[in-house]
Amino acid sequence: xxxxxxxxxxxxxxxxxxxxxxxxxxxxxxxxxxxxxxxxxxxxxxxxxxxxxxxxxxxxxxxxxxxxxxxxxxxxxxxxxxxxxxxxxxxxxxxxxxxxxxxxxxxxxxxxxxxxxxxxxxxxxxxxxxxxxxxxxxxxxxxxxxxxxxxxxxxxxxxxxxxxxxxxxxxxxxxxxxxxxxxxxxxxxxxxxxxxxxxxxxxxxxxxxxxxxxxxxxxxxxxxxxxxxxxxxxxxxxxxxxxxxxxxxxxxxxxxxxxxxxxxxxxxxxxxxxxxxxxxxxxxxxxxxxxxxxxxxxxxxxxxxx
Amino acid sequence: xxxxxxxxxxxxxxxxxxxxxxxxxxxxxxxxxxxxxxxxxxxxxxxxxxxxxxxxxxxxxxxxxxxxxxxxxxxxxxxxxxxxxxxxxxxxxxxxxxxxxxxxxxxxxxxxxxxxxxxxxxxxxxxxxxxxxxxxxxxxxxxxxxxxxxxxxxxxxxxxxxxxxxxxxxxxxxxxxxxxxxxxxxxxxxxxxxxxxxxxxxxxxxxxxxxxxxxxxxxxxxxxxxxxxxxxxxxxxxxxxxxxxxxxxxxxxxxxxxxxxxxxxxxxxxxxxxxxxxxxxxxxxxxxxxxxxxxxxxxxxxxxxxxxxxxxxxxxxxxxxxxxxxxxxxxxxxxxxxxxxxxxxxxxxxxxxxxxxxxxxxxxxxxxxxxxxxxxxxxxxxxxxxxxxxxxxxxxxxxxxxxxxxxxxxxxxxxxxxxxxxxxxxxxxxxxxxxxxxxxxxxxxxx
Numbered sequence: 197x198x199x200x201x202x203x204x205x206x207x208x209x210x211x212x213x214x215x216x217x218x219x220x221x222x223x224x225x226x227x228x229x230x231x232x233x234x235x236x237x238x239x240x241x242x243x244x245x246x247x248x249x250x251x252x253x254x255x256x257x258x259x260x261x262x263x264x265x266x267x268x269x270x271x272x273x274x275x276x277x278x279x280x281x282x283x284x285x286x287x288x289x290x291x292x293x294x295x296x297x298x299x300x301x302x303x304x305x306x307x308x309x310x311x312x313x314x315x316x317x318x319x320x321x322x323x324x325x326x327x328x329x330x331x332x333x334x335x336x337x338x339x340x341x342x343x344x345x346x347x348x349x350x351x352x353x354x355x356x357x358x359x360x361x362x363x364x365x366x367x368x369x370x371x372x373x374x375x376x377x378x379x380x381x382x383x384x385x386x387x388x389x390x391x392x393x394x395x396x397x398x399x400x401x402x403x404x405x406x407x408x409x410x411x412x413x414x415x416x417x418x419x420x421x422x423x424x425x426x427x428x429x430x431x432x433x434x435x436x437x438x439x440x441x442x443x444x445x446x447x448x449x450x451x452x453x454x455x456x457x458x459x460x461x462x463x464x465x466x467x468x469x470x471x472x473x474x475x476x477x478x479x480x481x482x483x484x485x486x487x488x489x490x491x492x493x494x495x496x497x498x499x500x501x502x
Numbered sequence: 503x504x505x506x507x508x509x510x511x512x513x514x515x516x517x518x519x520x521x522x523x524x525x526x527x528x529x530x531x532x533x534x535x536x537x538x539x540x541x542x543x544x545x546x547x548x549x550x551x552x553x554x555x556x557x558x559x560x561x562x563x564x565x566x567x568x569x570x571x572x573x574x575x576x577x578x579x580x581x582x583x584x585x586x587x588x589x590x591x592x593x594x595x596x597x598x599x600x601x602x603x604x605x606x607x608x609x610x611x612x613x614x615x616x617x618x619x620x621x622x623x624x625x626x627x628x629x630x631x632x633x634x635x636x637x638x639x640x641x642x643x644x645x646x647x648x649x650x651x652x653x654x655x656x657x658x659x660x661x662x663x664x665x666x667x668x669x670x671x672x673x674x675x676x677x678x679x680x681x682x683x684x685x686x687x688x689x690x691x692x693x694x695x696x697x698x699x700x701x702x703x704x705x706x707x708x709x710x711x712x713x714x715x716x717x718x719x720x721x722x723x724x725x726x727x728x729x730x731x732x733x734x735x736x737x738x739x740x741x742x743x744x745x746x747x748x749x750x751x752x753x754x755x756x757x758x759x760x761x762x763x764x765x766x767x768x769x770x771x772x773x774x775x776x777x778x779x780x781x782x783x784x785x786x787x788x789x790x791x792x793x794x795x796x797x798x799x800x801x802x803x804x805x806x807x808x809x810x811x812x813x814x815x816x817x818x819x820x821x822x823x824x825x826x827x828x829x830x831x832x833x834x835x836x837x838x839x840x841x842x843x844x845x846x847x848x849x850x851x852x853x854x855x856x857x858x859x860x861x862x863x864x865x866x867x868x869x870x871x872x873x874x875x876x877x878x879x880x881x882x883x884x885x886x887x888x889x890x891x892x893x894x895x896x897x898x899x900x901x902x903x904x905x906x907x908x909x910x911x912x913x914x915x916x917x918x919x920x921x922x923x924x925x926x927x928x929x930x931x932x933x934x935x936x937x938x939x940x941x942x943x944x945x946x947x948x949x
Contacts, residue, residue, distance in 0.1 A: 282832070282835070282836070283836070283837065284832075284835055302837060304837030304838070304839045304840055305720055305721055305722050305791060305837065305838055305839060306720075306791030306837050306838045306839075307837045309791060310835075310836075310837060324837075325721060325722070325837075325839060326721030326722070327720055327721040327722070328721075360721075361721075362721055365719065365721050388717070388718040388721075388724075389713055389714065389717075389718060389724065389726075390714050390715040390718045391718045393715035393718060393719070394718065394719060
């Protein structure tokens with residue numbers, strides 16, 4: 197694994213397994229009364245968030261804190277970013293504090309890779325535009341492994357707004373690396389042209405959703421849509437909502453959050469046994485601890501947690 | 503006739519080039535020759551070593567060009583020199599010096615400056631500056647519409663009288679077919695070529711790269727090729743109906759070449775250009791999200807690139823144009839989606855095409871030279887030729903030598919070159935434009 201985690205392409209299957217093995221140990225830490233290890237004591241982690249986020253930013257903050265790092269959280273609103281400071285100037289300013297890691301979320305593809313050019317710190321991509329969200333993909337694999345053991349041969353359907361989804365792009369690659377077969381399905385206006393080039397099948401309907409072992413539901417991202425891609429959310433829900441009428445027994449349901457209740461997912465599915473949404477959130481902290489540990493302490497270090 | 507090319511005064515060269523392989527596809531010359539230039543004109547053109555030393559002035563500068571090539575100097579019908587208003591990116595001095603370094607003897611500058619060249623006063627001031635600063639003869643296009651806003655015609659006739667070679671809203675598409683038709687009708691009074699940046703904004707939307715497999719992977723909004731080709735098809739029909747002279751700028755996809763070929767076949771007076779980057783690079787380069795590969799129209803699929811090459815070969819596309827579009831470093835040091843569109847190209851145009859298309863045997867050298875010198879004639883300018891008694895417009899190139907792009911910086915004020923870091927063959931050693939030496943790399947001279 198490289199010094200940074202910019203794209204899920206930076207990690208091969210062995211790397212994913214190594215990180216998730218370590219995440220397993222950190223998950224145990226999270227179950228203790230004192231949920232802290234001294235692994236990153238004296239090191240600084242900067243969370244630089246140019247986009248609104250609840251679970252990703254809080255789980256990165258918690259992950260760094262549980263590793264005993266000092267954490268600085270910077271958000272676009274209320275900072276000099278709002279005054280028009282360029283990304284490069286912001287990064288150079290923060291680099292003066294000699295952070296060990298910069299975690300960045302940006303509305304623009306490639307932002308994390310640029311930051312990596314401008315700093316000696318390890319850079320973790322916490323979402324760059326509609327491009328990649330590699331830690332989400334890792335925690336999704338972790339969640340599925342925890343439930344099912346392996347992903348080999350699994351049929352995973354990613355359903356909904358694929359066009360605007362970085363979660364989908366990182367997920368397709370990560371699930372395939374772990375041996376799963378991926379199908380994307382959704383309204384034709386929300387499936388990118390030539391998405392099949394990523395090695396997945398693309399379906400404009402949910403007619404064959406019974407094939408899926410796992411249904412990964414994407415959020416309808418109103419905030420990223422500059423025009424109407426579907427006539428209405430009602431029509432979307434009528435054709436693509438994942439509810440108990442569309443699910444067959446044995447299928448598992450995932451969602452990266454935040455959910456539009458009653459749009460892409462019915463309320464009763466969210467709150468049912470088949471939904472792994474809570475597991476995904478819990479996995480987030482342990483997996484992000486493992487990523488920070490991997491990048492800052494290294495794979496040579498023993499896996500054992502004190 | 504109104505003057506259409508402007509440059510700073512420079513003394514005519516006195517120069518003897520010995521034993522160069524001279525290739526001019528228009529005159530048919532193709533072999534080792536000596537060229538004697540006196541007072542900026544080609545005085546003698548003879549078999550190598552045939553000019554005897556006794557007949558020559560003793561102090562004449564002589565260049566031994568053994569193993570090197572002399573071509574007619576190149577013409578670039580599409581450059582952005584950024585003056586007035588964006589001189590932090592480029593100005594007439596630096597932009598035309600970059601042209602000289604790339605072997606060009608004529609360039610045509612686009613009017614999307616600040617202010618836009620939509621008024622005689624703006625054009626006159628530029629012409630004045632060109633007369634003081636331009637290293638190579640420089641022509642100007644004026645905008646079709648006021649401010650390139652697409653709603654009111656610029657004073658085309660007055661602009662033509664003040665020196666405009668033609669009209670374009672380049673950088674922005676002219677979306678209104680009705681507006682375009684009026685400009686083409688008015689062309690009968692004003693003259694000049696109407697040049698079009700073809701793009702339907704309703705189809706390109708928020709796109710910043712080619713819509714295809716790479717944009718699907720990157721999650722970056724795509725510009726479909728139909729956003730260009732449907733406009734070429736539409737506007738070719740309007741040109742045909744009005745029997746107007748129309749030029750399509752920087753064609754990038756299969757369907758555009760087909761549409762151009764169709765309307766040419768139908769008798770329309772339409773022409774087209776292709777850039778070195780669309781001839782040599784594809785969407786694959788954008789995987790890196792390096793903003794040097796962000797340009798409009800975008801780098802497209804390999805099948806599009808092949809169609810552009812075939813279009814150039816067949817003559818459907820008559821000329822190579824760089825679309826030299828400098829941007830300051832701080833402007834390009836942005837996430838891909840935010841960065842401005844454009845790549846510089848003047849200093850790498852020949853070398854890129856030579857390295858990627860001539861050396862591998864895809865296009866003949868003579869054809870590339872023809873296409874690199876054809877862009878001015880499309881606007882009614884004289885085509886550079888190597889002939890006795892004509893003003894010298896020649897470039898001396900070492901095809902065996904190569905250079906790493908950007909290694910020693912750029913002559914252009916900007917460094918956003920999509921070939922940055924590549925090693926390209928074909929080093930421009932000497933450029934003579936309008937009879938004057940405007941670029942000289944060779945310092946070792948024999949006498």
